[in-house]
Amino acid sequence: MATKKKIEPLTGDALLAKVKELDTYTKEEKARECGYYTVTKNGVERVNMMKFYNALIEAEGVELDSNTSAQGRGGRAATYRISVQSNGNLLIGSAYTKKMSLQPGDEFEISLGRKHIHLKQVGADDEE
Numbered sequence: 001m002a003t004k005k006k007i008e009p010l011t012g013d014a015l016l017a018k019v020k021e022l023d024t025y026t027k028e029e030k031a032r033e034c035g036y037y038t039v040t041k042n043g044v045e046r047v048n049m050m051k052f053y054n055a056l057i058e059a060e061g062v063e064l065d066s067n068t069s070a071q072g073r074g075g076r077a078a079t080y081r082i083s084v085q086s087n088g089n090l091l092i093g094s095a096y097t098k099k100m101s102l103q104p105g106d107e108f109e110i111s112l113g114r115k116h117i118h119l120k121q122v123g124a125d126d127e128e
Contacts, residue, residue: 009035009051015059027052090117 010018015034022030031037031052038046057064082090100121107122 007035009055011055012059015055019056 009015018034019030022033025033028047028049031047031049032045034052034055036048036052036055038048040046082092084090102121108119109122111118111120
């Protein structure tokens, strides 16, 4: 069995070009040809599909990771829906306050409609 020299995994435009060049290959063969495999102690070749897919996504310029805080805590995404708590309060979560760059102490005017509540930041310029 001939030993194939392991190549450095391709990234960026080189990866995209190689994948297009190998359009008739299976996805495993494409990953292997682009350098996304390891050889075990027993000489068994293992294709690392996850690293290959991640490299393809990055090469395409798709940003999957959100801008998380310095502690690396992402939290839940804003759903733009809240529920009245058992004590009758409405709690607006940090996802909304961060998105609006609000700081502790920022004030709002509350206006009530028939089926809605509007919050208008005191001192903010009208954007609408």
